[in-house]
Amino acid sequence: MISENPYVPEPVKLVEVIDETPTIKTLVLAPEKPMSFRSGQFLQLTLPGVGEAPFTPSSSPLEPERIAITILKTGMLTDRLHECRPGEMLGLRGPFGKGYPVDELDGTEVLVVGGGVGLAPLRALIHVLLARLARLKRVSIKYGARGTAELLYRRQYDQWAGADKVDFTCTIDNPEPGWDGRTGVVTTLLKDLDIDRGNATAFVCGPSIMLRFTTYELMSEGLSADQIYLSMNRRMSCGMGKCGRCNIGPYYLCKDGPDMKYSLIQNYPNVF
């Protein structure tokens, strides 16, 4: 929904706060007016009188009446958002950006690679992919977190992995007592990939350093820069391609992204 003045936030009620990990919470928001979005599009979440920041919803776009936003506590605004309680009124602007090119994936293999809280926007994509599995060849989800305590959406992994044509693998950075799964950073899950290289698309979201090494690993595994979408979230302020803050070369991540095909940006400096 685009209001006449695109700077005005639409009021939304915080209806549920889910503690995901010691550092991550999911805020579930009920907009007063329905706010439809495509997976990968982002919203500006306002804490009244404090400020706003861009987040890509982690919930399915098929449920626009309950929008979930998963937030890592990492700065002034997110510290305050973590203190919010159900019943409080927040604000939303948007949606902004292009969203994931879901329609172009029919008949292909989809590789979803997440690092840390980067799994949040990818969950919206996973929901959409699961809803249209019949049209896809396969979905492979690779996820890495620092430790078991920081594994996001842990209760949902079995459900994802249980779906036909879907596999899910996760890893934690270092061994922990009681963990018999994989250890090492997420790129270790990308060695010797069992995918149809010529017919695959990868979607990657995570911290800058993870994006960088994942991209290099995928390229060395034989994917081309055309097949890799990176979630390039930067300091987006207006969300409308006007404030100029989020450029990579001639692209504004807020309107041309936030997920960018690596081939479009690979020749510009300071991508990662």
Added chain:
Amino acid sequence: MAVYHVPKPGFIEWLSDLGSRSVFIPEAKPPGRERLQAGTSRTGAAWVRQLAGQEQQTPALDLPRASQSCKGFLLPAAETVAKYGRAAGQPVAVAEAEIVLVGVRACELRAFAYLDKVMLEGEFVEPLYKARRESAIVVSCDCVDCAETCHCVLVGGRPYAEEGSDVNVTPLDDAFLVEPLSDKGRELLASKSRDWAEATDEHLDRRRQLREAMVERLEKQNAEFTLGATDENPPALPEADEESWQRFAADCVECGACTNICPTCHCFYLFDHAVAADSAERVRTWDSCLLGTYHRMAGGAGMKLTPRPELRSRLANRILHKFVYSPQQYGVLGCVGCGRCIDACLGAIDIRKVVEDLKQ
């Protein structure tokens, strides 16, 4: 299209008749203030507002372009863009009277055209810019003098306007040649122009000569530069990580003067503040891509908090945006050659030299 030959008092009378609007003019050098205003003749006049009821001053149209650009009239340095509370937010309307800008130069008209593309095109429209832009009356003026830093001719511009304003004037002795360039301009002139004499062929010849002489002067003062850029043919520059930018970044003190004074720089930041327990305002404020804080994001230890930690990358990004990215984004150069950034730079960085040295 008619061009009128109007003695100065007749033109001033027309300006006075614009009455209820806010008329901004370049201020003439006040008599006896030459020493205080020593810089004026080089870099141009300051903008002043004509108050209603005040005697209409003669705008200093024979000086070089004003020292400040007109950007702030359309996009103020800071303004409240939204008010909101727990209930639905309210849009903010433009409060002030319609503005009339007198003495706007051709370079500035190009800057308006550029800002129009940024603010009015695409999925979203900047509502406050739109309101001001649509109601503004723009009276442009041929340059009959220029600053030493003026270089419109290096970027495909000319020091006179043939389109893009409502009315254009050319100072000619004790008169102005007044030419309406838009329907709005024709309407505004209608009540007066029926009493005005049409310019003679001789007047138009003089105008042509003045224009040619100004172009010649600008080409001469920029003779050491071979830039020759146009919207269709922008220069190729190295990308930002190359060492070559460091030479210029070494002189940059990160003050942001160039971006503030630039007529096309439009980067802004939105911030919110609470005005009462249940109401808040959102403010749009100019920002500068040169500043280290510009891209800064939230994040913990080990995170890269800004994509351009090096000053040289930020300086390069600004100049690349003007000359390389803008032509790709909007089909036009982002530099209109007004030279204000050169006047304003504390580190004496000359954008002409930067592009001249680095172009490939």
